[in-house]
Amino acid sequence: MQTPLKIAVVGSGLVGSLLAIYLKRAGHTVHVYDRSPDIRTIQFSGRSINLAMSHRGWRALDEVGLGDEIRQIAIPMDKRAIHIVGEPLAFQYYGKDGESIYSLSRGLLNRKMVSLAEAEGVEFFFETKIWDVTLADATLHAGDTERGEWNELKYDKVFGADGAFSRVRHRMQRQSMFNYSQEFLNTGYKELNIPANEDGTHKLDKNSLHIWPRNDFMLIALPNLDGSFTCTLFMPFEGENSFEALKDKDSLEKFFATYFPSTIDVIPDLVADFFKNPTSTLVTMKCYPWTYSDKVALIGDACHAIVPFYGHGMNAGFEDITILNQLMGQYGDDWDTIFKEYEISRKPNADAIAELSYRNFMEMSSKTADAKFLLQKKIEKWFSAKHPDKWLPLYSRVTFSYRPYSEALAIGDQQKAIMDEIMQIDGIEEKWNSPEVEQKIIELLS
Amino acid sequence: MQTPLKIAVVGSGLVGSLLAIYLKRAGHTVHVYDRSPDIRTIQFSGRSINLAMSHRGWRALDEVGLGDEIRQIAIPMDKRAIHIVGEPLAFQYYGKDGESIYSLSRGLLNRKMVSLAEAEGVEFFFETKIWDVTLADATLHAGDTERGEWNELKYDKVFGADGAFSRVRHRMQRQSMFNYSQEFLNTGYKELNIPANEDGTHKLDKNSLHIWPRNDFMLIALPNLDGSFTCTLFMPFEGENSFEALKDKDSLEKFFATYFPSTIDVIPDLVADFFKNPTSTLVTMKCYPWTYSDKVALIGDACHAIVPFYGHGMNAGFEDITILNQLMGQYGDDWDTIFKEYEISRKPNADAIAELSYRNFMEMSSKTADAKFLLQKKIEKWFSAKHPDKWLPLYSRVTFSYRPYSEALAIGDQQKAIMDEIMQIDGIEEKWNSPEVEQKIIELLS
Known part of the structure; x- marks a missing residue:
């Protein structure tokens, strides 16, 4: 004592x-x-x-x-839900066995x-x-x-x-x-809102962290208890697609219609909220x-x-x-x-x-929309399931473990170097879960 | 106007x-x-x-x-004067044709x-x-x-x-x-003094920036008009050879006798000045x-x-x-x-x-005492004299030109990569000024 x-x-x-x-x-x-x-x-x-x-x-x-x-x-959110224009909603699970962030x-x-x-x-x-x-x-x-x-x-x-x-x-x-x-980042953020349905249910999948990845900018949405989602638009302060460029109702609505058409129906107060809520900085x-x-x-x-x-x-x-x-x-x-x-x-x-x-930021705003990156994640998950003692994916080590962050960063960098090499294998799309790939990873790990 | x-x-x-x-x-x-x-x-x-x-x-x-x-x-100081225990004083000229710092x-x-x-x-x-x-x-x-x-x-x-x-x-x-x-650096500094001779002349070569390079620490001396030199001891705050370790007359005198024996005669007020002058930080x-x-x-x-x-x-x-x-x-x-x-x-x-x-700091405190580094400088100087349009050494670009510092840094990095390769050449010590080396540099430059 x-x-x-x-x-x-x-x-x-x-x-x-x-x-x-x-x-x-x-x-x-x-x-x-x-x-x-x-x-x-x-x-x-x-x-x-x-x-x-x-x-x-x-x-x-x-x-x-x-x-x-x-x-x-x-x-609980056990996955990312990725919204890409013209494609069906895609789910990317964070961990295994329902591991969730909250x-x-x-x-x-x-x-x-x-x-x-x-x-x-x-x-x-x-x-x-x-x-x-x-x-x-x-x-x-x-x-x-x-x-x-x-x-x-x-x-x-x-x-x-x-x-x-x-x-x-x-x-x-x-x-x-x-x-x-x-x-400070040159990217700022603004809060928006997806209200609940009239019956109090969520308008989007409740157990997902929703992402609309658009490279330099992105929208995300996290669920609330009352059926609503708190949305955050991350975007550069200046430039072509930026807070500066969205200066009135017209430019804002046109921007959302182009890049976030699926949100039009679910963010009814877009214009009012956008111009009422502050644009905040990230440091x-x-x-x-x-x-x-x-x-x-x-x-x-x-x-x-x-x-x-x-x-x-x-x-x-x-x-x-x-x-x-x-x-x-x-x-x-x-x-x-x-x-x-x-x-x-x-x-x-x-x-x-x-x-x-x-x-x-790069992973969320760009890579989640990239087929190559998704394949890499799939390979990591597959290998990790077969060899849990040899491979804990970076996200899991950061989020679903108590291992030091510094260890996660260092091991994550090693894993990235290995996966960069694996992704170079000819025909990796077809043989991603082959014994050849498995052996190659084991070899690179040692 | x-x-x-x-x-x-x-x-x-x-x-x-x-x-x-x-x-x-x-x-x-x-x-x-x-x-x-x-x-x-x-x-x-x-x-x-x-x-x-x-x-x-x-x-x-x-x-x-x-x-x-x-x-x-x-x-004017047209050169470094390098003091190494047990070796004769060595001069390293800064530029060409008497180019000096002041x-x-x-x-x-x-x-x-x-x-x-x-x-x-x-x-x-x-x-x-x-x-x-x-x-x-x-x-x-x-x-x-x-x-x-x-x-x-x-x-x-x-x-x-x-x-x-x-x-x-x-x-x-x-x-x-x-x-x-x-x-802040973990290295601090302290001012010391080499007084003039009785007749007002300098105790060391007047037109040199004197360096006693000792890797983690170093002493330097710059001339004053009155015949004295202002000396600066750069040293870590903590550790084996550090300001912390030099806590009394005995440890100080022993340290100087070991590492800077040639200064004993020329810094008469070492003990008094050392404990009177502040240890300053570098940021x-x-x-x-x-x-x-x-x-x-x-x-x-x-x-x-x-x-x-x-x-x-x-x-x-x-x-x-x-x-x-x-x-x-x-x-x-x-x-x-x-x-x-x-x-x-x-x-x-x-x-x-x-x-x-x-x-x-690394160049001054370590490399100036390194034969390989001196050879590299010699090759650069030789090549630069033959091809002034192709090679201006980094130090000269920073100090004896008005070219932007950012350009000096970028070109300096390119030059370093080239010289790293040149220094790998078998028998470079003998053929440092051979047509082979000259051709190799020209090739690497293009």
Whole structure:
């Protein structure tokens, strides 16, 4: 057991709320600060992409007994449903034996997490703006405005779970030897909506993550409990097919009629939603170190914000908590070691999932529509079924395993080199599941 | 001619002062702000690496007629002098026909530049702290402390020439879609000193940049006008041979006796200077965009801080001014276009010199002591002399030409691939200047 401490968590998002529960369970007094109002009291913003919870996320919830409660608001998706103009809908299964990722509304989940944390005895302070942190003594500085009066809030430890634009990190950035990068994609996104049928059922297959892959841009849709789908249009800001180019009702409708004709009937409020909802940016943020002495630690998006194309932002943040909690169990009151081991073990994995997420835009927006890529996936699945000890596909290692992300990236690169060679085999389309191909893969693996 | 404007330059360093002169000459009212006292009134800090001015830097000075005045305080260095334990001193010439880089004291040069700017009619405001900038209307916010009272200083344009930790950029960083990275090396540096002989002459060859290459670490020395040399020890912060390991007089003296025995006699104040002078960090900083509308622009280290191993930090910053000035001549009052073209044309070159500088640590600290590398340099020089139209060595293209840095990087990579192949030739040591080798290079070039 650890000596009970007074701990502040900045940020009441998913990672902040769950971390607060873990810290409370470990016997600490936990205060959570957020500059926004209580999410349970407000309308959602129209700029969220639905979450896809997978193994790593569930493990963090199950460890504190919350998995089952959250499963009640989650919808399993065991496959991609690929929409290509002029072709029948095609399903691509994610894993084996019904392995699924789970669609969750970010807002709904966050409300639930805050309530669960409160029930545990965590105290929340909403609409409280933290402008700065004194790192050396874990003191928060809160006030109404950045240039106004501030008051000091002294803690034993501070966790920065305040997202990609973290104020806690902002202070750490000013330290010497603090490595930092933020890189925005030229692709942005906008939320759209497919409402439920009148009887409350879903208009599209409920247990699929729907993708309309169009190379430079794509539309995706994830199911909600109420029969609707939250859609996200990913598209460049500028250029031929871009947010800039869709400047009025006419250009928008013409664009959707050309590229997404099958959505016309199911997105009735296209024009209104498109021009009402904001166009949001996508950023990859990396930094190091993540901790300051035994006083302050960053967690989740605050230290590793990634683009959403692997659906692992929340999963990676929840895994931070799992690892931190393991280290708390291992090292007790030695917070110096806990923080040091935490950042050393998590950093390469955060970098790896950032890279995998960045690459996955190409996979989702282009390759899912490519026959050669689908054949490759089929070969991998076939070989993996015959030799599960020799081959775990990259997607499965990332999503349906607890193996480190860094391992997934490295092994994924090896597998890619092997598959590039296999796909060169003459007549691979016909003999993809032949003993010759099987032998060749085994040979290349050794 | 441009319409006269009221322009603020934040930062009175080398780039800020020279930019101010250019802007004044173009007819503008120019105010320069600096948080530090007037450099002409203070002692230098003991943390500077001497500058190595080369073609790009001289061009910017000559364009406004200042080159000759600065040449009077510059010492030409036409070669590297390599110090290896147990071997005679070896000279490696930088270019051909006496092409030289020029050693300059940063402090001395900066003092001179401020005086020259003042003589032109530029107004300087020292010890004036700029904490923030309102980008949309080019307004500076100055005050004694970050959290105290500020007053507003309104301009037509603001230039941020305030270095790697620029406050002007700091405001731009908070914009969406602003890409930014800062990466610190694990290697730091410390200034040491080789005093003059009693008669004012130099203790080592005056017209050389001296290097004691020791792989992970190295010592360098650049000549000063007064007969002394400014030395810089580059070394990892942690590890076997590191700043951390040199914690007392004994360990320091033992280290120097082992690795730099030839310096013992010429660095008399080693122990005192080592423990008095700070250990400084080395950072590469990249960002984009560099401008905000037609109101604010970053220049020099404020938008592209690089490590010092190519000696091009100041040269690159001065070249920013050359390009900006060309665009001012070309586009007149169309500052939107001036700023846009400026950042588009300079960004790839800033990235290229950052990469070249990063790589050059290896060249200086390891390769200069490697016989194979020296042979390669010899072959390049021989071939270049025979075929000047076909081969300009990378170092010369960077240092003794005005070709874009990005071109130098790209062509340098091609040349490296060719030389890698040439160095594989059996018996290259004997036939390095044979017709066979000459033909092979010509063949690989086409």
